[in-house]
Amino acid sequence: MEKIKYKLAGLGMVIVLVAVVAIALTMFVGGFTKTAEVLVEAPRSGLVLDPDAKVKVRGVEIGRVAEVTQQADGARLKLAVDPEMLKLVPANAGVDIRSTTVFGAKYVNFVVPEEPSSNSLKPGATVVAEKVTVEFNTLFQHLSDVLAKVEPEKLNATLSALGTALQGRGETLGELLVNLDVYLREMNPTLPTLQQDFAATADVSNIYADTVGDLLRTVDNAVTTGETLVDEQQGLDDVLANVVGLADTTGSVLRENENNLGTALDLLRPTTALLEEYVPGLNCMINAIGRLMPVADAMFGGMQPGVTMNTNFMFGAEPYKYPEDLPKVNATGGPRCEGLEDRVPGSHANYVVTDTSEGAPYVPSMKIEFNGPKVFQLLFAGLPGVSAP
Known part of the structure; x- marks a missing residue:
């Protein structure tokens, strides 16, 4: 019985030791x-x-x-x-x-x-x-793979040629590397801009690729045009000579009349300014006349050969007198298009009251003149310095 107790005690101690080691190992590996x-x-x-x-x-x-x-x-x-x-x-x-x-x-x-x-x-x-991270053994493996595909004699010849080319040029090579470093340092800040330029260049190249057919046709047309100019060079020379002569003549005329032309342009400024102001009214009038052209065409012979006219003799009228009938240029208000393009039949445009009288409204003469004035008198009679013949 004593031996059995000792054996059981030893077995229990072994079990406890194994359990302690197992728990320690489990705790070491983080099992708990x-x-x-x-x-x-x-x-x-x-x-x-x-x-x-x-x-x-x-x-x-x-x-x-x-x-x-x-x-x-x-x-x-x-x-x-x-x-x-x-x-x-x-x-x-x-x-x-x-x-x-x-x-x-x-x-x-x-x-x-x-x-x-x-x-x-x-x-x-x-x-x-x-x-x-790349390991050194990986680098060595890649290097050995490369060397395995390179023939040793060719590698030896390449290294020998490289050594001969670099022999005695160490200082020059050093300067080259220093200059290259300077260039790269200067170029490095502009790399984003360079990348954008490359991207833009790709877009432009795509546009050129899409239009290459038109560009080639343009080149062909330019070649044809060039051949035509070569064939007609004598006529072109004549045209250029005539243009030179015309330029000389025009130049002399302009030089002789430059003061008169300047004066005429200065005098035209008020008139052109007034026309510019009244451009909308002129536009309305031209559009309105354009719509009435079919009616005028029918009235003046558009519906039949010839021109339909109604003529008669009229008694002469008394011409304008100076300065009684001289109008007063004082109307303002700008252009008006009322009733020109959108006129309703039977309607009348509103009358614009302006200050254009020297004192009294103009009343035409109702007297009958049997011996009326001549055309020259109608045009120039009454003007200062002009007398009837």
């Missing part, structure tokens, strides 16, 4: 710690990113990598993050996979943007990794 799951999709996980890798934000460890799954289009990481620490990660945070040293193990780092969101990252969210 409540975690929130976050998924990360990355183009690749890297060569030194394993489960239990650290997860950090702003340099503070907030969890670990629970699982790494390789997929056809990249890698999928399952993160186990402390729920309380997850509140420190903004909802718009990014992710990148970094390494502590060149050859060190990688960890997952949450990148906080310049303008972080007021909401925190929720459990179960999926974040896309922006970049993964």
Whole structure:
């Protein structure tokens, strides 16, 4: 019985030790710690990113990598993050996979943007990794792949030729690199403008591409025009000679009459200003006459050959007298279109009362003149300095 008790005591102690070790290991790996799951999709996980890798934000460890799954289009990481620490990660945070040293193990780092969101990252969210640090062994692998495709003798010949070309030109090459650095520093601030110019150039090129047919036809027409000018060069020379002669003659005429032309233009200013003011009225009158042209055409022979007229002899009338019948130029009010374009049959336009009289309204003479004045007298009689013949 004593041996059985000792065996049972030893077995119990072993069980207790195993339980203590199991509990310690479970606590070490966080088995009793409540975690929130976050998924990360990355183009690749890297060569030194394993489960239990650290997860950090702003340099503070907030969890670990629970699982790494390789997929056809990249890698999928399952993160186990402390729920309380997850509140420190903004909802718009990014992710990148970094390494502590060149050859060190990688960890997952949450990148906080310049303008972080007021909401925190929720459990179960999926974040896309922006970049993964490239390892030296990856670079060596790419370099070995390149060297495997390069023939050694050709590489040796290329390096020898390059060495010969650069021999004794170190100072010149250094100056070239310094100047290139200066040029690049000057060009760097204008890169956004250069990008906009490239985009605008693409739009312009598209327009040219759409109009290339018309441009080619224009070139063909220009060629035809050029051939015509070559064939008719003698006639063109004659035309140019005549134009030169006309210019000489016109120049002499203008030089001799420049004062008179200037005076005439000055005298025309009031008249042209008045015409400009009354342009709306003239426009109304011309439009109204245009509508009456069919009626005038019918009245004056448009409906039959010849011109229909009603003529008669009339007694002569007494001509205007100066200065009794001289009108007063003092009417104002501007142009009026009332009743010209929109006249209603049987209606009359309103009479405009203006100050155009020297003292009394004009009353035409009702006397019959048997020996009326001649045309010359009708035109010029009564004017100062003009007398009837």
